[in-house]
Amino acid sequence: MHIPFTPSEGSSLGVEWELQLVDPRTRELTSGAVEILEDIRPPDADEHPKAKHELLQSTIEVITGVCGTVAEAHADLAETVRVVSRAAEHQGLALMCAGTHPISNWATQDISPKPRYQQLVAHLQWLARRLQIFGVHVHVGVRSPDKAIPIVNALTAYVPHFLALSASSPFWVGHDTGLASSRSKVFESLPTAGLPYQLSGWDQFESYMETLVSSQTIESVREVWWDIRPHPDFGTVELRICDGLPTLDEVAVIAALAQCLVQRLDDDLDRGHTPQSSHDWVVRENKWRAARYGLDAEIIMDDHGTVVPARQALFDLADELMPVARRLSCADELAGIDRILAIGASYQRQRAIAEASGGDLTKVVDSLLEEMATGLTA
Template identity: 35%
Template sequence: MKAPSLTLGIEEEYQIIDPETRELRSYITELLESDHMIMGEIKPELHQSIVEVGTNVCRTPQEVRTELRRLRGMVMGLAARKDLKVVAAGTHPFSSWMTQEITPLERYIGVKQDMQDLAQQLLIFGTHVHVGIEDPEFLIDAMNVSRYFLPHILCLSSSSPFWMGRNTGLKSYRSVVFRNFPRTGVPRIMRGWADFNELQETLVATRCIPDGSKIYWDLRPHHAYPTLEFRFLDVCTRVEEAVCVGAILQAIIAKLWKLRRDNMTFRLYPSDLIEENKWRSVRYGLDGNLIDFGKQKESSARALIREMLEWFVDDVVDDLGSRAEVMYALRIMEEGSSADRQLAVYERTGDLKDVVDHLIAETEEGVTIDPNPSVQVRN
């Protein structure tokens, strides 16, 4: 069995903000009409106030950093032409989903017709991480095992404590909103590629879905590329946070390959238990406890994340050249996730507009805004 390429690709969804009102602003239609475009860099999403970007295929987290800085700078430059700002956070602190415009493209109109108000409510923003795995059997093995670590990493990326002007009491309210869609959550253990493929083909044959892109699990084999796609993350506010979670996921797959090569593996846990930990990460984030299923006891989220870093992936990060990027998680645990930092601003000022201003500033950290962006929307 050939070793996986472990390539990385990251997609991010951004909020377009009116800097006067701090509300979301419908914008993608204006971008679609632009005469200055480069294919493949930016694409629309369901709501017109969402802009999605995707990196080129990267070999290292350092390349991901360069790409994300470039893409954020490009989107910020485009937004600046209309005196608008850009935010990376899992939800907007107070804009209402009921007033948002749907992007007038056939596939999004179809989603709205199919899902009705569930689609209208989907005013959420995520990060998707792709890790290159060419062998389909190892891809399924890696998917089965890496499910265990999803709650740990969600704690690091949580950025959605507010919804429609309310402090939800959750660190990742985006996760709750998305769970309303069908075919979401932590997938069950798959017996192999044939098991997954049979499920996918049955769903297509019975007209549940047109293709595998409508399987919305927290992680899935991508329907078009030889990648394992991680879809459970809130969009990361700082570029360095996105680079960090991408590096951790790459390192986890590298470690699983090393175990597979040596005829070993990691224990598999049922989805029911992983969902319990996911709920804890959604509710409490870094400040909560997760369950150590092997020991059958609770430990602090920070302790289990540190164990993941120092025990599970430590022996592969130097070969990957990603130690600094992976260990950035220690800074997140020290300073708090984006959700924690947003809540701190709100506790200090009592004004959600200040939270938006804070998010604008953090989204721009390390980014040079491109004054002459030239992009093309990918349909």
């Protein structure tokens, strides 16, 4: 099976941000996507080019165009969020984001009327129905399919870095799960989700896809929901591991980290160096540690079991990538890693609000709504 790959010019950037629609009075997830997206639909188009349906009618995904820099992606998202937010207000709703909603029950949610999502639920049943989860996806352009698979392989070593930094789903249907990221565990239950396979090259990816398509397991690469995957149509490597982030500030940090890492790995390939990938069992354990402990995780660094605290690993990685960030004009955004480490990742901020309010998770919702509107605190 031949899968054409559309090359990208350098490390271009695209970001997708899944937003929750919330009734600010009840603090519950509330359907409204159909009405909001119809309200903002241009008169000469079937849908808004940068705001889309997702599985639940209480979700809207906002996406950027093809951007050159993190600052451009930030501005692109901010404009679309402004448009969606204004339309949401007309419906009595507000926007927020986190990997999960602290109190709403997935069983009460309406499924999107889009045929794709109706088919998904018909096929996956309970696994799809409970996908009341929200993420941030970052696409970074690569120039050829020969680079895409080695870069995906190498990026698996950084799964715990991205997950610990973005973890924002400690609560599930009104209960503390004890995890930093419950979203990552809910999502990986899907049959084609979770960590990517370590493939030898583009030809093996084509063979994998041929098996799944020929057996009618999937229809296209869009149904391969790996934590990191190649996207042939866009000519990108897509990082899908991150929990939903409450602020544009944090989205920009994650986008900078992704763009810098892919650019460095791309540079290594240009120099004739195949980027090193970690063993599956190390990657799998590291993902679990980040999902469970977040920034307090200890990341396994080699086959001998050497561990480094996630905070230190992130600090070191940001320092290591800073020359690349300067080249890509995202040094300020990459430096935002230090800011998140200082004030805490979202799961930590949410738990602090819950503790201060005696376990009242509606106060957590209020804090997420406020962060969406105002950004990170100093």
